[in-house]
Amino acid sequence: MTNLLHRLNSLASDANFKLSCDILRSKLVPQEKSIIDLILTNNNPEQAEIILPDGRIFVWYFAIGSMINPISLYLRDLTPIISYPVICKDHKIVFRSPNGMADIEACLDAEFHGVVHLLTNEQMKHLDEIEFTYHRIKIKCIDYQGQYHTAYAYQMNIKDQLSGIPYERYLDIIVKGCEYYGVQSVYINRLKDEQPVIPRKQPANFQSFKDFLSDTYYSIDKLQKHNGDDPSLPLWVSINGKILEYAGLPPNDHPDYEVQQKFNTFVKQKLGGREVTNIAAKGLYDPLYKIPLNDEDICDEHRAQIEDYYYDTLGNPQNKLYWKPIGRLRQPDDSS
Structure with missing residues (x-):
């Protein structure tokens, strides 16, 4: 019963997350605007891939778990070209047993927030290897300016797995990533205030x-x-x-x-x-x-x-x- 009452203490990690983000910003080289514009010129909102005339492929990826977080991305050699917050309609986030990992589930009239990243095709293949217990599905998401887009999300391979309680560390990763990328506070507060967690162990x-x-x-x-x-x-x-x-x-x-x-x-x-x-x-x-x-x-x-x-x-x-x-x-x- 204790776990059902425990909520995320996000303040405990604020200082080190800020420090980590400062270090990350010092290492990342922003993509040139002209290159981003060239890629987006070939964008089709109905497609999850962007294929350039020279054959290069870029992929829209809707992150709902650890990959929302910029540090998690960097530590896995994933550097999005652009990222922005979105809403996924007619789906909900579910934390699955036994470890409380995030999953996406179709649910009429439901919605939840996440972050869309534009990755190279090579990085997306690398992500496929990381997310080997999941498979890709296509979803429709809408950004905060009301523009719809198709993107890939990862859904667990095992269907109808029971829901579970996420660890505090894991939910903290998600919340910190949402804050970093500007996800609406109403969703962030819902995760903080309503989602039970298994608390971090004390040293x-x-x-x-x-x-x-x-x-x-x-x-x-x-x-x-x-x-x-x-x-x-x-x-x-x-x-x-x-x-x-x-x-x-x-x-x-x-x-x-x-x-x-x-x-x-x-x-x-x-x-x-x-x-x-x-x-x-x-x-x-x-x-x-x-x-x-x-x-x-x-x-x-x-x-x-x-x-x-x-x-x-x-x-x-x-x-x-x-x-x-x-x-x-x-x-x-x-x-x-």
Whole structure:
């Protein structure tokens, strides 16, 4: 019941989000107006793509979740040519179980707000890879000047999935993005005041990996060899300087096999043989902290938050039997 009563505390992240946006603006190079005008000259409101005479393709994308946020976009190498707020008619936003991720659902006479980005076709294909649990659909949206446009949105692949409660971090990403791009305050206030969230953990409640010999250290070279490519070496990952070892897949007929096979494939491709804190800071961006462009940008509390996330992920019933902490990652200046 507590989660049903908790609402977003957006003030807590205001200062670091402003700092992150200032850093972002210093790095982005605005697109020349003449180029934007050339692209828009070929625009057709009935089409989600713009095809230039030279064959280049640009795509209108309607963002409803993390991709509303400029920092989330930048950390995924997505740099829209233009962006502006819109309303999507006859649809509603739904947060889906189990993790409260945003989805779009047809609903007559309903409407909700989001942000339209114009991306290159290459960036849109990259986004397809990121949103692999979703598929593209075409929607009609209307900007605040009353102009209609066709755009792509992402809808979850699993139909009729139950609704869920978003995490506070996730809703904060959406709200901050809405504020940045000028979405109408009536919609922003509805998200703040009416949408329940699962509250952020307080730092005092963060959990960490323990139960390994405190004097056991491994080099980065050793860690990298355990990336899953060599079947004779167990898979390792390092989380906040703590190395965990994977026990290996269960037998093919084991009830956990399918889940573990998928998870193992993901870890090998994205995390195996690496220190994952920086990767996670970008992939699990939180407006509460400064934009993580390098290791120095990640404060101790943020590192502890990331470790807590993986403690919950690897410690859940499906994974806890397969991962164990075995030691620490030796830092470059660590002579022990």
